[in-house]
Amino acid sequence: MEGLQLKKYAELLVRSGGNVQPGQLVVIGCAVDDAYFARIVQECAYDAGAKEVVMNWIDPASTRTRYLRAEDSVFDEFPQWRVDWYKHHDDRGAVYLHIDSSDPDYLAGVDSDRLRRFSKVSSIATKEHSALTMSNALRWSVCAIPSPAWAKKVFPDIPEAEAMEKLWAAIFKCARADGADAIADWQVHSGNFSERLDYLNKMNFDTLRITTGLGTDLTLGLVKNHIWAGGGDVGKDGVPFYPNIPTEELFTMPDRMRADGRVVASMPLSRQGNLIEGFEMTFKDGLVVSYKAEKNEQTLADIFTMDEGAKRLGEVALVADSSPIGKMGILFYNTLFDENASSHLALGKAYPNNMENGTEMTVEERVAAGCNDSFTHVDFMFGTPDMKVVGIAADGTETVFFENGDFI
Ligand code: ZN
Ligand code: ZN
Secondary structure, X not given: OOHHHHHHHHHHHHHHHOOOOOOOEEEEEEEXXXXXXXXXHHHHHHHOOOOEEEEEEEXXXXXXXXXXXXXXXXXXXXXXXXXXXXXXXXXXXXXXXXXXXXXXXXXXXXXXXXXXXXXXXXXXXXXXXXXXXXOXXXXXXXXXXXXXXXXXXXXXOOOHHHHHHHHXXXXXXXXXXXXXXXXXXXXXXXXXXXXXXXXXXHHOOOEEEEEOOOOOEEEEEEOOOEOOEEOEEEXXXXXXXXXXXXXXXXXXXEEEEEEEEEEEOOOOEEEOOEEEEEEEEEEEOOEEEEEEEEEOHHHHHHHHOOOHHHHOEEEEEEOOOOOHHHHXXXXXXXXXXXXXXXXXXXXXXXXXXXXXXXOOOOHHHHHHOOOOOOOOEEEEEOOOOOOEEEEEOOOOOEEEEEEOOEEO
């Protein structure tokens, strides 16, 4: 990929994504194989006035080897120094930028019990850090760049170099970073969200009834005083930012006790290197009471055994079928892209800022108000080109506002 375009993309992450402010600490999370791009982002962050840019290198390949070869007991503990590492940067108001390029299959064949156990201890240990990012007390942003393994997974039938070019092009298009001025394009994109958000927040529906031709028929209660969000977000310090590049979704908080009916996934779910395919689940009073999958059902089951909250919903998101990602029709095997291709639900933790005063309340207060809490948050897609959503007001009035896969 051409240097100038890479720099523009890096600037989008720094200036729009995390919106790095002069004098601010920046943490960049990136795989060692992608150091070339992380270094461009680092330069851009210093150009934006960052006080210091800390590199947080990861290596999916050696993570895999650790899962395969380390002694079993290590997966039940999370090092305290790592918790302190996050706290050190959190206390200094860091902006977290993350560059994702992971091979969707990098954990394939790894013992799922090890993954589940380590995922649980990591979530518990980093709970404070997650709470800070999920409540926008700290700004953060994630973007993606191709890696050869990922590119080959998405485009298996062409040579690697060609697949890389093709994935770069798809990423730029999805991220609306293919124009002359991506930062300006994002301002326009963000403005388009406002109209729909205003409508949904004004209607203040009590319940959504969602149906698709695949068989989804879900009656989903929303929490009282829920807030629809999408596009940009605003940090607690009042500085706007975009947590996800790309972003196409409008999302809010379902009531953890009010989901009834069947949800049939419309896309496979890539999870810890395994692809869960042809799956569906049935809810009663907000709880998953049955589920099945044609492929990797155990991986799906492992999500539900995390904790009670993992069996309830923490997010409902609407994505127009006409979004650039949806139109592309590519399965990216990466939630950042696939969740912006299609309407989705998330099992697990809800975003506190999807509820009035949510970020000021304690976890117990939020849960009592219907906000789901969990150590996990797993998005899965169910949107289809024939999806319909009826909004039901507290007085029972019904309004169809989403039909044939798009907002009316
Ligand atoms: Zn979402
Ligand atoms: Zn989500």
